[in-house]
Amino acid sequence: MRSIINHSAIWKTIINFTAFFAIFLSIAISISYGSTDIDLKIVWQAVINFNPELTSHQVIQEIRLPRALSAALVGAFLAVSGAVMQGMTRNALASPSIMGVTDGAAFALVIMLAFFPAVSNLGLTAASFIGAGAAVTLVFMVGSFSKGGLTPVKLALAGVAIGTMLRSISSIFALHFQLEKEMGFWLAGGLDGTSWTSVRILLLSGVVGLIVALIISKSITVLSLGDDISTGLGQNNLYIKILGIFSVLILTGAAVSIAGAVGFVGLIVPHITRFIMGTDYRWIIPSSALFGALLLVLSDLAARMVNAPFETPVGAITSLIGVPFFLYLARGNRGGK
Template sequence: MTEYFRFPKPNLFWLVFLTVGLILIFGAYLSLRFGAISFSHDQLLVTLKEFGKDSAQQDIIVDLRIPRLLTACLVGASLAVAGLMMQAVTYNRLADSGLLGIQAGAGLSILLLLILNPNSHYLLRLMVGFIGAGLVAGLVIFSSQQNGPGNHPLRILLIGSMATAFLSAVGQGISIYLNQATHYLGLLSGSLTQANWTSLAWLAGPIFLALLFAMFFAKQLTILSLQESLAQGLGLQTKLFLVLFLLLVTVLSAAAVSLAGSLTFIGLIIPNLIRPFFKRDFRYLLPLSALCGACLLVWMDVLARILHPPYELPLNSLTSLIGFPILLFLIRKGDWS
């Protein structure tokens, strides 16, 4: 059991953390400069120095690109941490809120809300998305819990994939029937084009609060990620903390979908990339997952804008290019615990 609590060298953590931080800063710099309209380095500096001045450059950088950059950071961090917690509580490295239908549940709920009330408040979208995501999460996890030979790690992935396909089909049918295809495509393909200061002002708080709660209970998550009998033997109230972490996953997923639509694979990619370095110590894994998730989505957004300007590629297509090979590798290797 000692191997689970063997802490990595702090120097390694800070080396990785600072390296990823520098990569994120460089990605943020590119995110502010490039897009359908690109700016030189000097133009960017002048615009930032003259913050608040009325100009076309100010409108693009301050009102569009900075909130888009911050949204990418929040959404990436949310999905990476949500994926890490899902993998811990399900004992399954294939778990991801996007692959298990949780984001699809939130997306369908928010789509229905937008159809009924296009000007609905962002907090209302978060609450409705939370309900939809929670219902799907409960259904998928409950359906996958089966004693005997049918309780295979791939079972939850298959059930989640079916739930995602079903909910996506329902959403597509409703949106086409009611001529709301634009709302549906944005929620399905993942996009940061709707990012703005208002959505950030209302949704950044719940995201930060959920992330802080997750990191505050990192030790309990480390214990919970062991065998359930072992966690109970160590005195952990497993049922209580299981519910807590699933609630945090649901909040983070619903907030991410409210801001950027459904984005799969981020919660699969990041935890599986950093886990080999830090094993099961979630005091290191959680903050590093948040930073790496933010970094990944910022760079994916930059690539989506610069590969074929002035058009943007769907973010899901880029994350899938990285996530799908990792998923196949884990399945083939049989390493999912």
């Protein structure tokens, strides 16, 4: 196992750089595509040499650039938190959307909007952290306390159940307080309405969450070998798990509060990354961030193209991409047992 990793370190660096370049390119394409197409050259100029008098420059600076950046960040966050979850639990199906995280965050957001309509953006973000955390905790508890322990199936079913429950309760609040539109937005997932404020919120929480994830990445590799081995190697599992959960909550909470329920990114990206990058989480975590960002920027682009001029919820697009993959995992030995 080790030899493969050492042998191809250069290749992995090259792959990461290629991914980075691809993100750059797709962000550029994403910015240039829209209700009025803007030339790539003008896109470049608007970023490098902003001229507030040109409408196209303003559209780019105020709407399309923050949107594309938000997409990249949200994708990266979801992918990394999925990777951390899968590594810590050794569970192939662990990921934010399967585990009802997004439903939990949406639940907290609807409650906040219903009872404290004057709540600030920061308050909403904080609420979505708490909601996401509560949902994960619930799903984990149901899975862990059940007979036979936390199998992938138990986790998936517990996620479905808790998710449905939270969604049902939030639907009731949404219907009663006329928040259907907000609710629909979070449940479908979308990036319209993102602004520089969203980018700032994402960056702020992202710096913390990503750094924590990177710091513990080596320990997650050890943890992914199993609790016993990891304890045998002298690692303090509890400490690492607490840090891992902390980073998962920060990352998904931020992503959900900005983009709503964007399903399956956190499930599929870590799997693809593991396939390409091997089993070392020091590689998996940064590469997951890159691949996740790329996937979501492209999905957002597709969401705008499918039914132009209307937007399709990006969550529906990622689900369509993610489901075949989920089915593949479900058929595989790891999911089937």
